Amino acid sequence: MSTTVVVGCQWGDEGKGKLVDMLSGQADLVVRYQGGDNAGHTVIHDGQTFRLHLIPSGILYPGVMCILADGMVINPRVLLEEMAGFREKNVDLSELMISANAHLIMPYHITLDKAREERLGKTQIGTTCRGIGPAYADKATRSGIRADALLDDDILERAIRTALEEKNLLLEKVYGQPPLKAEPIIESYAEYGRLLRDHIADTSRTIHDAIADGRRVLFESAQGALLDINHGTYPYVTSSSPLSANACVSAGIGPMTISRVIGVVKAYQTRVGAGPFPTELFDDVGETLTQVGCEFGTTTGRRRRCGWLDGVALRYVARINGVTEWALTKLDVLSGLEAIKVCVAYRVGGAKVDRFPMTVTQFSASEPIFEELVGWAEPLDEIRHFDDLPGAARDYVKYIERWTGIPITYISIGPSRDQIIVRER
Numbered sequence: 212m213s214t215t216v217v218v219g220c221q222w223g224d225e226g227k228g229k230l231v232d233m234l235s236g237q238a239d240l241v242v243r244y245q246g247g248d249n250a251g252h253t254v255i256h257d258g259q260t261f262r263l264h265l266i267p268s269g270i271l272y273p274g275v276m277c278i279l280a281d282g283m284v285i286n287p288r289v290l291l292e293e294m295a296g297f298r299e300k301n302v303d304l305s306e307l308m309i310s311a312n313a314h315l316i317m318p319y320h321i322t323l324d325k326a327r328e329e330r331l332g333k334t335q336i337g338t339t340c341r342g343i344g345p346a347y348a349d350k351a352t353r354s355g356i357r358a359d360a361l362l363d364d365d366i367l368e369r370a371i372r373t374a375l376e377e378k379n380l381l382l383e384k385v386y387g388q389p390p391l392k393a394e395p396i397i398e399s400y401a402e403y404g405r406l407l408r409d410h411i412a413d414t415s416r417t418i419h420d421a422i423a424d425g426r427r428v429l430f431e432s433a434q435g436a437l438l439d440i441n442h443g444t445y446p447y448v449t450s451s452s453p454l455s456a457n458a459c460v461s462a463g464i465g466p467m468t469i470s471r472v473i474g475v476v477k478a479y480q481t482r483v484g485a486g487p488f489p490t491e492l493f494d495d496v497g498e499t500l501t502q503v504g505c506e507f508g509t510t511t512g513r514r515r516r517c518g519w520l521d522g523v524a525l526r527y528v529a530r531i532n533g534v535t536e537w538a539l540t541k542l543d544v545l546s547g548l549e550a551i552k553v554c555v556a557y558r559v560g561g562a563k564v565d566r567f568p569m570t571v572t573q574f575s576a577s578e579p580i581f582e583e584l585v586g587w588a589e590p591l592d593e594i595r596h597f598d599d600l601p602g603a604a605r606d607y608v609k610y611i612e613r614w615t616g617i618p619i620t621y622i623s624i625g626p627s628r629d630q631i632i633v634r635e636r
C-alpha cells in the first residue's frame with residue numbers, strides 16, 4: 212500500500228469510512244488530515260458499532276497508529292467522548308496521536324457558527340454548526356488556539372482570555388448574544404489538557420519517519436472534493452481542503468511521497484446542506500435513492516439530497532485530486548431501477564458545456580444533459596466477484612471507467628466490511 216490517500220470525490224458521504232476501515236487493516240499508520248467533527252461515519256467492527264467523528268477507524272486494529280494531523284480542527288470535548296466510547300469497548304488508545312499544531316474548536320466557535328447561520332437566514336450554508344468555519348477563520352487570522360496550548364495552563368488561560376475579549380464583542384455587538392464567561396472555559400480546557408497531553412506530539416516527524424522506514428501510511432480525508440474551500444462550489448463548501456494534495460500540507464510531508472490516490476465515489480450523487488446540485492432529483496427515483504440508500508447524515512441526521520451521478524463533476528474531481536483509481540460505493544442501491552442516468556454535459560444559457568463551469572454562478576445555472584443506461588433488477592449484496600454482477604451493473608462500472616479513464620478497483624455493494632468487490636489493479 213505504501214502511501215495512499217483516500218479522498219471523497221463528491222459532496223461528502225461517499226462511504227469513505229468503510230473503505231478506510233478495510234484498508235486500515237493493511238496499514239501501519241492512518242492519518243486524518245482535515246476537518247473536524249463535522250464528519251461522521253459508522254463502523255461495524257467485530258459485531259460492535261462505532262460512531263466516529265474524529266478518530267480514524269484504524270484505531271480498531273491493534274498496532275495501527277492513528278494521527279489527527281495539523282490541518283484538523285479538533286473539539287477536545289468531542290474527542291474525549293469518542294475516546295471514552297472506545298475505552299468502554301476495551302480498545303487500546305495508546306497509539307492515538309494529536310498534532311501539537313492542530314487547532315482547537317472552542318465553545319465560541321460553535322456559538323458563532325450558529326449565530327452566523329441564523330443571521331444568513333435563507334442564504335445560509337447549512338453548516339453542521341460544529342464551529343468548523345469559525346475555527347478555521349481564527350487559524351487564518353492567527354488568533355486560533357492550537358493543541359500545544361493544552362500542555363501549559365498559563366499559556367492556555369492567556370490565549371482564552373485574549374480570544375474572548377474579541378469574541379464577546381462580536382457576540383454582543385454583532386449577534387446580540389450574551390457574552391461567554393472565561394472561567395468555565397479555562398477550567399474545562401485545562402482538564403481536557405490533562406486528559407489529552409500524552410497524545411499530543413510532533414506528528415509530522417512521526418509520519419515522515421514512518422514513510423522513510425517503508426511503513427504503510429494511509430491518509431483519510433473528511434467531506435468531499437466538491438466541498439473544498441478552494442475548488443468546491445464556494446461559498447457552499449466546508450472551510451478546509453479535502454483534496455489529496457492537502458494530505459501532504461496537513462501532515463507536513465513532501466508531495467512526491469504519495470503513491471496512490473483512491474477517489475471514493477458513490478454510484479449516484481448526494482449533498483447535505485445548501486448549494487447548487489444540477490443532477491438533483493425531486494421525483495420518486497430521488498425518494499427511492501434516499502430511502503434505499505439510507506441517505507440521512509451521521510452527524511446531523513439531516514436528509515441528504517439525492518440525484519444522478521454527475522460525470523462532468525467526476526472528471527473535474529479526478530483532475531484536481533490526481534485520482535489514480537476509484538472506489539465505487541453503494542452500487543447495490545441502484546438495483547431495481549429500470550434506467551440509470553449519468554450527466555455527461557450541462558446546458559448553460561443555451562450552450563452545451565462539457566467541462567466543469569469556471570464560476571459557481573454558471574454551475575448553479577447548469578441544466579444536466581444525461582446519457583441513459585439500462586438498469587438491473589437483481590440485488591447485489593451477496594456478490595463478491597465482478598464477473599458475477601448482472602451485465603447491466605458491469606456495464607455501468609465499465610462506463611464510468613471509460614468516461615474517466617481511471618480504473619475502479621473497489622466496488623462496495625452493502626454496508627458490511629465483507630460486502631466489497633476487490634478488483635486487480
Ligand code: IMP
Pocket residue numbers: 222223224249250251336337338339340341342343344433434438447448449450483484485
Ligand atoms: P461545515 O463543514 O460544518 O462548515 O459545513 C459546510 C458545508 O459542508 C455544509 O453544506 C455541510 O452540510 C457540509 N458538510 C460538512 N461536513 C460534511 C460531511 O462530513 N459530509 C457531508 N457534508 C458535509
